Amino acid sequence: xxxxxxxxxxxxxxxxxxxxxxxxxxxxxxxxxxxxxxxxxxxxxxxxxxxxxxxxxxxxxxxxxxxxxxxxxxxxxxxxxxxxxxxxxxxxxxxxxxxxxxxxxxxxxxxxxxxxxxxxxxxxxxxxxxxxxxxxxxxxxxxxxxxxxxxxxxxxxxxxxxxxxxxxxxxxxxxxxxxxxxxxxxxxxxxxxxxxxxxxxxxxxxxxxxxxxxxxxxxxxxxxxxxxxxxxxxxxxxxxxxxxxxxxxxxxxxxxxxxxxxxxxxxxxxxxxxxxxxxxxxxxxxxxxxxxxxxxxxxxxxxxxxxxxxxxxxxxxxxxxxxxxxxxxxxxxxxxxxxxxxxxxxxxxxxxxxxxxxxxxxxxxxxxxxxxxxxxxxxxxxxxxxxxxxxxxxxxxxxxxxxxxxxxxxxxxxxxxxxxxxxx
Amino acid sequence: xxxxxxxxxxxxxxxxxxxxxxxxxxxxxxxxxxxxxxxxxxxxxxxxxxxxxxxxxxxxxxxxxxxxxxxxxxxxxxxxxxxxxxxxxxxxxxxxxxxxxxxxxxxxxxxxxxxxxxxxxxxxxxxxxxxxxxxxxxxxxxxxxxxxxxxxxxxxxxxxxxxxxxxxxxxxxxxxxxxxxxxxxxxxxxxxxxxxxxxxxxxxxxxxxxxxxxxxxxxxxxxxxxxxxxxxxxxxxxxxxxxxxxxxxxxxxxxxxxxxxxxxxxxxxxxxxxxxxxxxxxxxxxxxxxxxxxxxxxxxxxxxxxxxxxxxxx
Numbered sequence: 001x002x003x004x005x006x007x008x009x010x011x012x013x014x015x016x017x018x019x020x021x022x023x024x025x026x027x028x029x030x031x032x033x034x035x036x037x038x039x040x041x042x043x044x045x046x047x048x049x050x051x052x053x054x055x056x057x058x059x060x061x062x063x064x065x066x067x068x069x070x071x072x073x074x075x076x077x078x079x080x081x082x083x084x085x086x087x088x089x090x091x092x093x094x095x096x097x098x099x100x101x102x103x104x105x106x107x108x109x110x111x112x113x114x115x116x117x118x119x120x121x122x123x124x125x126x127x128x129x130x131x132x133x134x135x136x137x138x139x140x141x142x143x144x145x146x147x148x149x150x151x152x153x154x155x156x157x158x159x160x161x162x163x164x165x166x167x168x169x170x171x172x173x174x175x176x177x178x179x180x181x182x183x184x185x186x187x188x189x190x191x192x193x194x195x196x197x198x199x200x201x202x203x204x205x206x207x208x209x210x211x212x213x214x215x216x217x218x219x220x221x222x223x224x225x226x227x228x229x230x231x232x233x234x235x236x237x238x239x240x241x242x243x244x245x246x247x248x249x250x251x252x253x254x255x256x257x258x259x260x261x262x263x264x265x266x267x268x269x270x271x272x273x274x275x276x277x278x279x280x281x282x283x284x285x286x287x288x289x290x291x292x293x294x295x296x297x298x299x300x301x302x303x304x305x306x307x308x309x310x311x312x313x314x315x316x317x318x319x320x321x322x323x324x325x326x327x328x329x330x331x332x333x334x335x336x337x338x339x340x341x342x343x344x345x346x347x348x349x350x351x352x353x354x355x356x357x358x359x360x361x362x363x364x365x366x367x368x369x370x371x372x373x374x375x376x377x378x379x380x381x382x383x384x385x386x387x388x389x390x391x392x393x394x395x396x397x398x399x400x401x402x403x404x405x406x407x408x409x410x411x412x413x414x415x416x417x418x419x420x421x422x423x424x
Numbered sequence: 425x426x427x428x429x430x431x432x433x434x435x436x437x438x439x440x441x442x443x444x445x446x447x448x449x450x451x452x453x454x455x456x457x458x459x460x461x462x463x464x465x466x467x468x469x470x471x472x473x474x475x476x477x478x479x480x481x482x483x484x485x486x487x488x489x490x491x492x493x494x495x496x497x498x499x500x501x502x503x504x505x506x507x508x509x510x511x512x513x514x515x516x517x518x519x520x521x522x523x524x525x526x527x528x529x530x531x532x533x534x535x536x537x538x539x540x541x542x543x544x545x546x547x548x549x550x551x552x553x554x555x556x557x558x559x560x561x562x563x564x565x566x567x568x569x570x571x572x573x574x575x576x577x578x579x580x581x582x583x584x585x586x587x588x589x590x591x592x593x594x595x596x597x598x599x600x601x602x603x604x605x606x607x608x609x610x611x612x613x614x615x616x617x618x619x620x621x622x623x624x625x626x627x628x629x630x631x632x633x634x635x636x637x638x639x640x641x642x643x644x645x646x647x648x649x650x651x652x653x654x655x656x657x658x659x660x661x662x663x664x665x666x667x668x669x670x671x672x673x674x675x676x677x678x679x680x681x682x683x684x685x686x687x688x689x690x691x692x693x694x695x696x697x698x699x700x701x702x703x704x705x706x707x708x709x710x711x712x713x714x715x716x717x718x719x720x721x722x723x724x725x726x727x728x729x730x731x732x733x734x735x736x737x738x
Contacts, residue, residue, distance in 0.1 A: 195621025201558030271537030
């Protein structure tokens with residue numbers, strides 16, 4: 001099986017490529033890259049006028065399987081991913097049961113083997129049951145295939161335990177990903193603390209509940225001498241703390257999600273529960289700091305934090321609705337619209353944030369389009385606009401923050417492992 | 425000026441003209457309650473449902489009396505707040521009431537935004553009778569109506585609101601309504617009971633009651649609730665009364681004709697002394713009477729707007 005992708009603008013910053021080129025794929029690898037390749041192939045994709053990027057590596061995705069297949073499954077999430085140009089995801093471990101043992105990882109691996117349409121990377125928990133009380137066996141999780149650990153949805157409150165977790169993860173060569181939230185500070189908050197929470201009469205979540213924990217986890221990582229990755233950065237102080245840590249040589253990387261560079265707290269004023277996520281949508285100042293952080297390299301990665309929830313869990317009173325939004329099908333378009341469109345990033349910079357950097361941080365061989373690389377790529381019409389709507393989403397859950405919004409950038413083809421897994 | 429909204433969700437969403445229209449309409453309805461036969465046929469054949477998820481006596485009865493004086497049929501539902509997967513959701517309850525061909529739902533709920541959510545999901549009119557800490561628009565409207573009746577105007581008045589502003593829907597609705605109508609509002613409370621960013625409404629804040637009362641044309645005293653499920657800091661009850669209680673001594677240093685309001689029910693000796701509650705400046709019972717006129721106006725206006733939009737859709 002061979003595919004020839006012709007005349008696209010190929011963007012691959014890892015190989016310093018940004019030019020109109022052809023890509024020849026044989027089996028699951030890229031075998032040739034060059035101008036006007038004349039080789040015969042089974043399939044020809046005409047990419048003239050389109051942008052060709054490495055398949056997106058989304059390192060923050062809740063597949064919900066096992067345990068909450070009513071929200072999402074490996075099959076439905078990976079189909080949604082394919083539609084969004086995503087060819088690799090890191091599956092967050094807050095499933096039921098949580099991914100805190102080899103046995104539980106095996107459950108997920110079975111589902112992946114059976115249903116996954118893209119690459120799914122495994123993430124174990126930091127603590128058993130994500131309870132923050134007892135460490136999971138990180139060496140065993142690594143052996144079973146996990147490349148990272150995270151208690152996503154919770155932070156490990158006990159600093160001694162967190163330090164030990166970072167040390168052990170470092171020894172095992174596993175990345176520690178931190179959901180930074182001091183729940184004593186965030187309490188029962190549901191929206192950004194400030195005039196917005198006051199207007200809505202809802203409990204607020206302060207920036208401090210995030211950045212105080214960012215500061216702590218970076219300090220612990222420095223003491224442990226282990227790498228740490230800060231998930232879903234939403235506020236300006238966190239950006240500043242991470243920038244300082246990077247300057248002083250600490251091995252810290254960070255990610256933000258499309259809603260934090262696209263939307264601000266005003267969106268919540270109508271009590272739309274699709275604007276409810278944790279951390280919450282912040283102020284304009286915070287959004288601008290996130291964009292600057294993306295520009296100057298403080299924020300390495302854009303990841304969706306794809307968090308599907310059923311209508312029953314969202315179509316209720318705001319303070320009772322679940323936190324989180326789906327994002328696999330809109331993350332690329334949000335980035336094209338808000339970052340490329342507003343000249344925050346150019347294409348090579350964006351490809352770093354969504355392909356190259358996450359692959360490097362996770363230590364996986366993806367994110368590039370050089371000869372010999374896995375044939376994972378997306379062909380994109382940059383200028384095509386569309387409106388996100390419930391009916392157009394193929395994810396099992398429809399809780400998108402971008403519903404009704406006009407976005408630019410549509411995926412025409414997604415190729416994963418040398419196979420066309422999505423075609424518009 | 426024509427009223428076009430099928431719902432009343434909060435005063436934040438209204439213009440000064442719309443608030444003025446409700447007040448004017450209330451004025452013309454006030455007279456009904458002093459007639460021998462206290463009834464007009466304005467809402468004859470309409471059904472108003474009071475859907476109350478929180479215990480409330482005075483607001484519920486006030487809405488019921490208002491609807492009955494407009495000749496509407498009234499049904500009261502004391503509902504149990506339900507959570508996901510346990511009982512009926514708020515929207516389902518609303519849809520069921522709508523299926524009974526009700527015309528207006530008056531909703532009281534402990535969650536902020538509950539009325540907004542119902543209004544978005546239903547064709548019937550939704551009137552917010554208090555949602556969480558968000559808004560209690562008819563309470564603020566009756567406060568403003570009473571104030572206007574007593575002092576002849578709203579624009580330029582110095583109005584103090586004293587008490588737990590942070591957790592008060594009455595305070596929020598009053599702030600929006602009064603500032604839109606041109607009053608100067610000062611919120612007076614211990615620092616911990618002022619919500620963040622509230623000064624962005626245009627209201628001032630202070631923790632010095634003596635100073636605030638000196639200039640006030642009116643003071644609206646909120647009910648203090650010291651029992652809360654929060655672990656947030658809260659003042660000691662006695663200490664609060666010492667610093668923020670409205671007493672005869674304090675009032676003696678205020679303007680002679682200062683208007684004293686309270687949304688009720690009063691905790692005598694906590695936020696206000698008995699002498700003040702029953703004193704010459706108190707308009708607390710007039711507020712209750714005016715509540716009926718204001719709620720009649722609201723029920724009438726939202727119902728008319730809904731009928732108008734339905735006939736233009738047809």
